[in-house]
Each structure stands twice: as structure tokens, then as C-alpha cells.
Amino acid sequence: MIACCHRAIRFTDANVDELVGCSKNLTALAIEFITLPKNISFKKLERFKISLGCYLDPYNDQGWHYTFENTLKLVTDKCELLDYRMNELFDRTEVLHLQVKGVNDLGDGLAESLHHRPSFYNLRVLNICKCADLRYLFTVGVANDLKKLERLTISSCPVLETVVDGNKGGIGVIKFQELKFLSLGELPELKSLCNAVDVIELPQLLELELYGLPKFISIYPSTTSSMSSNISERQSFLNEEAVPNLEKVHISNMENLKEIWPCQFGSSKKVNACMLREFRVNDCNSLVNLFPSNPMSLLYHLEELSVIDCGSIEVLFNIDLGCVGQTPEEVSSCLRSIEVTELGNLREVWRIKGADDVGLTFSSFQAIETIFITGCKRFRNVFTPTTINFDMKALTTIDLVDCGGSERDDELVKCSQEQEINVMSNEEISEVGDTIFNVAFPSYLLHTCHNLHALGIGFSNATNVFEIESPINRELAITPHKQQPRSSFHNLTTISLWGCNKIKYLFSPLMVKLLSNLKNVTIKSCDVIEEVVSSQDDEDERITQSTNTSPNSIPHLDELRLSRLPKLKRIGGGNGAKGGSIDTSTATTICDQFEVLMPIL
Template sequence: MKYPLLPKSLECSTKLRTLILHKCLLMFDCSAIGEILNLEVLNFANCGIRKLPSKIGNLKKLKLLDLIGCVNLRIDDGVLNNLVNLEELYMRADDEKAIRFIDSNHAELTELSKHLSALEVEFFENSDELLECSINELFEKTEVLSLQMDVPIASGLMKLEFLKVSQCPVLEFLAYSKNGGAGEIGFQKLKFLYLEKLAKLEGFCNNVNVIELPQLVYLILDGLPNFTNIYPEKTSTTSSVSSNVSPIQPFFNKNMLIPKLERLIILSMDKLKEIWPYQFSSSDVVNACMLTKIEVMECDNLVNMFPTNPMSLMGRLEVLDVRECGSIEVLLNIDMSCVGEIE
């Protein structure tokens, strides 16, 4: 579309509920769209629009606004404030050129987010600017969040159900605390966690004592090169590790509570040697006994799939899929003298 939309034709479109302008140039004023007062879905995905004019704020019935791929877009004052019924907002950019937020946009987005159920947004490279705009206040109701930076907002994500973090080469921790190991982090509603291609990831949090994931049922770990184990040993071994032996680095820490985990998928973890580094007893499996599906692929240094006598761990297991892990020596290591003691 090279030519402006005709205001008169749009004014006649009183019944129009959805308008999708995909990959259109739109190198002109789009204010006329603000006359389609019954519009509920407006999609500018990958369009050449450079400005979201103030008249878009007239769309009081709008529920979904898609600005994905609208690089260097500027949003006029008042637009976000006036979209009083908006439920879903997508603003992910392409080619690392994010939307050009101004101070008023930050304030309006904070207010708007109180009734959003889905938000996808990409900011500036400078994390200080994120903190100054109080991004942690955006998530009072938001249930779907796509993050591309390590930002200390975990305490505000009480209702988050789905979290995917992908291809962040400098990310070291999902949550960061400056309080010297004190306190707790609780993702009370998180059900699905997908971590992919995080080259520097060292753990879930740098120094928080307790991490609670009480509703987590689905965990995917893909391309995390720094971990040798998924579950930790019973006792810390860091002090006894010799200089020529790589330290054990588990993904979960000893105080990470995940009682409902059902599906564990592990892909392309180059240093992974063991998933469970010690023999289980019936009292140890509170964080693993609900597993129904385990899938492991392309872990070339994995030696043991399960610990010794894993029967209590496998009480609910329905699917076990292990592929392209050529270093595995033992799949099930069972001490037959103990079989009679274990149901």
C-alpha cells in the first residue's frame, strides 16, 4: 500500500472489527484508522509505520494492538492511556531496532499494563533505563511475558504462567539480588519455563536462599553449556574440588522447590554428565517424583541417565526418550540386593 487510506471509506466501515495491515509500507499518516470506532483488533506487524498518531487513541473498543516489527516507531502522547479496553499489546522489534519510548510512554504503559493479560515488548540495551522507568510495576496482571534482558523484576511476576528466555548471550541469572543471599523468590503461578541458548547462564538466581516454583509442570533446558548436573548433590562439594577437576554446577539449587514438575526436556547441554548426581531415597524425591515424561537429546557427555536404584523416582514415569547421547554407559543402575526393600 503506497497511498493513504481514504478517511471517507473508513468512516463507512462501521461494522469492521479486525484490521490487519501486514508488511505494508504505510509511509503516510494513519490517523484515519482512528475513525473505525468499533475496531477490536489492529495489526501493523512488520509495517513501515513510523508514528502511531494520537487519533488511534479513539479506538475505545480495541482489545489487541500488534506493533511487531515496526522499527523506530514513535507513539504519540495519550495513545496508550486512551486504549482503555486493550488486553493484548505486542511491540517486539526486528533487527535490534526497538520502539522509541519517551518518558510519557513509560508512564502510560505502566498504567495500561494493569489490565493487560498479554504483553510483548523490547527495550533499550541499557538496563539502567529499564529500572528508571519502573518496569517492575508493569506486571500487576500480566500473565504472558517475553523478556530479552536480565532485569530484577521477579518479585512482581506473581501471576506469570509462561516464561521463555531465548538467545541472550550475556545473561548470567534469570533473577538477580543484591541482598547477600537473603529472602525468597516465588513464581507462584509459573507453569511453563523454557530456557534456550543462554551461553553464560550460571543459575536461576545469584544469591537468593529459597526459590519457589510451586506450579511448574513443564521445564525445557536447551543449549545451556555451563551445567554438569540438573539436580544438586545432597551436600556442597565445592570446597573439596581439586584444581584439575571441573566443579559440579547444578541447574537447581538445594532450596529450589518444584513439587509438581511433570515434564523435563533436556537438549544440547555439552557439559552435562549426570541429571541426578546421587542415589535417591524415598525422602529425597519431593522435587522429582511427579515426573511423567523425561526427554534427553544431544548431550554428548552424559554418562548416567538415572542414579542408583531410581525406582522411587520413576513411580509416575510414562515416557522416557533418550536420543543422540553416545556417551551414556548406564540407563538404569539397580542394586538387586535392595529391590525387596523398595516398592
């Protein structure tokens, strides 16, 4: 056995002649070619890593070093591949990167001399990039021969219309039985995953990544959405049963995407086994509905949800209880975190329709731990209607940043009509409410977030942080716990406030008495805040007695950080307020550059 390995070596004519001479007996070779020497032989190669027209990447797309996999990385044209018979290596190749001019499809176009066996039988990883003439990737026969393919990436192919072309022969079912990762991106003409094929199956697919596909308006289209009798025209990109083990979905830069799931997604019994765990959507400004009206079949295992720069979405979960088919107590979700950024039309996270029973308890989302919402100017409520007993017992952190503007709802409707998107009817707008977002943490959340640990409010147009000053809300603020009353804010340890230029004070005297475990408070860049604790009178002595707290302290507060508060006059109450003074220097006037870190006893 003769083995030869060259890397980053400039060949002389003598070197080339030597390589050509010994290539007839080589069984292992790792080399980078700028151009191929004539008459080089690959017939006996058993192990190889060869690049043509580019460098070999020492790491694969998962970050693991290529130790034993047979690898070809080819940046060239079809004629050169065929002239130098590099296609003879395809049946032994496990990792293939193709950036080839003149290729119309993978298979017949590169394997004229290999009809005796499947050309890509051992292929595990396939990366197709910048193939300017590629109109489809596989015929049905070639697709079904890829029995070992685990990762498929196709990007920047300007004329690619479909991945599998059923018009070139073969009917029935296409099955990529080992495919675990599929990425399709920057494909301006892509219309479908396959055409003229009845069924496509991806039973092992775990990750789906889609970006830059302007021809798509839906990922899972309804089969009734097209009246055409042409199979190729009504073929869905995916159907409900195609990806039973899908765990991660990342969708971005899909300018015409209007829906991901059809309104009645989940009619199939098999879809109830959906394994979706991570769902990220970014820069899809035509997308109206993130989930179908009966989304629960998609949420059994979902843990992370991230939505960024999708300007037409008004609600994340628009749930119609008439479509769910189960009572809220029977449906559970593993969702732990929600991240929402720059959704200009977002009004609420949950909108529950058909909730006529005021006493309804909705516990489907009780596993949620964190909610982060930023840059949502029209945000109003976490959920509507607010009369629902929404169980969020695991919620520990809420961050609301740059949320709640003063725009009127009719402006929103006008904008939606101009875009020819019927987002909400006037009746629905009335049901949601058109009041300005003036309370960052409204009273209806008092009975849902008993385990809240951290609350962050930034760049908000809200005029108050907490709303518990009415008699009804004062009652809600105290909940029975064994023999001792306990505040709804019992577990709140951290509050951060920044860039809120309509808030004049953070706490009322009553709130001070309820925050028994508060440890850290940060307030910065709030131009109109005058007091940390308001000097207004507390009219409810019963609350003071029932909470059994000292009127002059927040017992566990360790740090108070204040900075860039030009109108801050005092930290604690004063002027004879019954709530008392938290800090002895309450009369101190604090200038624009004031910054303090101090313990409060």
C-alpha cells in the first residue's frame, strides 16, 4: 500500500509527474488542488480528502475534525470533473461540497459512466452552494438511493425551483430515511421541496432551517388552499406527517411568508406526537399568524420560542378554545422561555377566544419561566381577556423594554389595510381594548405570578409600574398562605427600571410593605422620577397590619443603584407620610449625575 499526503505545496513539473505516476497505486490521499494534473488516477483510493479550487476545511459543519470520512470539496465546472474522472470517487464519498458550474442536477449530470450502481450511495453530508445552473437537485431515483444522507444544505442557487423533480421519472413516495438536518437558504426561485410526487417522508429530521425563500407564502399549506388539479401546483412544502421527530425550526428572511401552519393544523392524529422543542422566526414581515388557532398539538414539547422583526404579528398565541378540542386543564406545554423583539404590531402574548366562563383556569402554560419583550410599541397585555385565571406559577422573570406606545388603534387598522392584511376586525379591537399602555405590571397579573423573582422595565411609556391602589386590587395583592397572609410579590427579589420617562415614583407605601424579599433595585435614566417611594398617604392600615412588616424598611434589600435621574428629590417617603421614610436623607436634592450604590436598612 502506498500513501501520499500533500497540503499547501506548490508543485513543480517533477512533483506533478511523480504524483501522477504513483497515483495508480495510492489507497489514501489528502490534497488540495488549484487545477487537476492530467492522467491522475483515483481508482484505488479507499480513504481520501480532496479539494479542487478551494481549501479543505479542517472542521466539518458540526465543528468536529474530519478524521476518517471520505471528503470531496469541489469548486469547479462540470466539464473538468468529467474530464478528470473525479466522479469516479462519488460512490465512495461520505462528505461532498459542490460549487460547480454547468450542473443541471445531481446524478445524471455528473455520473454518466456510473449507471451500474448508485453514485452517492455512501453520502452522509451534502453541501450544495452557488451552483448557478442547478434547476433541481435530485430525480426521484437518486433521492431514494441516498439512504445514508444525514445533513443536506442548499444555498445561493439562483435558478433552483425544487429539490426533487418527480417529472424526471419515479412516482409515489420519496423517503430520506436518515436525514437529520435540512437547510435551504437564499434560493429565490425555490417553489417546493418536491414536485409531481404524492408523499415525501423525513422520519428522522430533527432540524429545519429556512431563510431567503421569497416564493414561499406558507410552510405547511392547507391542501384545500389550491383548486388546481395539478399535483405539482398543490404540493405542500411539508405536510403534517412528514416530520414526526422535528425538534428545531429556524425560519428567517422570508419576505412573503404569511403562515407557517394552516388554521386547522393538527387534524391528523399523528401530529399530536410533534417533538418541536425550539422555534425561532426572524424577519418575516408578512407573517400574520405564528401558530394555528388550535396550537396545542405543537406545544407539548416546545421549550424555547423566539420571534424577531415580524411586523405583522399582533398576538403570539391566538387560541380558539372551540378549535382546541380539549379543556385548558387537559392540555399542557413544556414552553419555558418566550423572547419577542421588534414586533411593532404586537398587542398581547396570548389571546383566548371562547373563554366565556369568568372562572376559567388556563394552566396550559404553567411551565414558562421567562418572558422577554422588547421594541413592541403597541404591546398592551400579557393575555386577554384579563378575567381568565391564567396559571403561570413557574414564571420567575419578566422584562418589558421599549413597549407600549401612544399610537391609536385606528392608525394600526389603517396601516394594516394599506398592506392588504386583515389583522383584526373593529369588534376584536374593541374586545382587546384601546387604552394606552399606562401600567407596566397591571393588577390582573397579581394572581398569576406568585413566583416572580425579577422584573425589568425599560424605555416604557407606562406612567406606573404597579397597579394595586384600588380597594379591589389591594385585596388581590394579599393571598392566603397556610396561616399567614402572603404578598403576591413574596418572591420578587430584583427590580430594574431604566429609560421610563413618564414614571414619577417606583413604589407606593403599600408596595413597600408587600416586597418582603426584595434585594436589588436599579433605577437609571428616568427623566421625571422624583421619588423611589411615593410620599402619598397610605389609607389602608389593615394592609400594614396584615403583612406584619415594619413601615420603615424593606427588610432584605441589599443594593439600591440610582443613576442619571435629574429630577430625583428623595429616596423614601417624607412630609409626614404614614409609610415613613426608608432613608434618612430623604430631603436631599439629587443632581443629574447622581449615582449611588447603598444598602437600605
